[in-house]
Amino acid sequence: MFTACDHTESPFRLGGKWTAKIVRCLEDGPRRFSELAAPLRGITPKVLTETLRSMERDGLVTRTVGDGIPPRVDYALTPLGRSLLAPMAACCAWAAAHLPEVEGAREAYEQVAGSAVR
Amino acid sequence: MFTACDHTESPFRLGGKWTAKIVRCLEDGPRRFSELAAPLRGITPKVLTETLRSMERDGLVTRTVGDGIPPRVDYALTPLGRSLLAPMAACCAWAAAHLPEVEGAREAYEQVAGSAVR
DNA sequence: CCGTATCCGACGCGATACTG
DNA sequence: CAGTATCGCGTCGGATACGG
DSSP states (O other): OOOOTTSOOOSOOOOOTTHHHHHHHTTTSOEEHHHHHTTSTTOOHHHHHHHHHHHHHTTSEEEEEEOSSSOEEEEEEOHHHHHTHHHHHHHHHHHHHHHHHHHHHHHHHHHHHHHHHO | OOOOTTSOOOSOOOOOTTHHHHHHHTTTSOEEHHHHHTTSTTOOHHHHHHHHHHHHHTTSEEEEEEOSSSOEEEEEEOHHHHHTHHHHHHHHHHHHHHHHHHHHHHHHHHHHHHHHHO
């Protein structure tokens, strides 16, 4: 999703299940691994690691490791990642505003589909 | 992706591979099935049908069937679907503007990862 | 022209358990 | 604390062929 607008193919997609939420969690500053996991309820450490790695790979976040016991790792948005905040906020606002409409449309559609079968 | 911003779970995601492109294809008015398939190079009829159905289900597009030979079916954005254009344009603009950066970051990351292994 | 039917591989995501 | 190691399953997307 959200490749360039000219219908060319692009190898990167921003559509991971958790990506948007992680960006927003990092909006107000760096967060530790466990600080990210807490608000993202239900995410497993494996998936959180995977997602953060791919975001790091794409230049959206940085990963800084502190040396000590216990370990401390901080994740932070890069300027590139920060530039994502505005467009993503627009989409999030859309979702928040129109979720009820979508759900209503779904219910209405189920009615029609259900009656069509019978 | 792009559920409500409050970290609640939501059953709907806008992250289909072709959804965004279809919305933009419909921006300037209704399009027939084949008119959609043409610019979306590589999409199979099955997937196009599936995607359009789910968008119809969510109230984003309408499907109007003309009676005649050959058959004619037009797809058009609903007001709800049209309201998606603005936020999506923001994301598409981001992608267009920052795609090179992301690709650069990927190459740089490959360098590091590759040298780390060896 | 506008789809449907079938089959299938790949990947995303999760559960669970374990480690430096 | 911050991960890694395995395993598994469901969904998404694609190839191909056929139908009204």
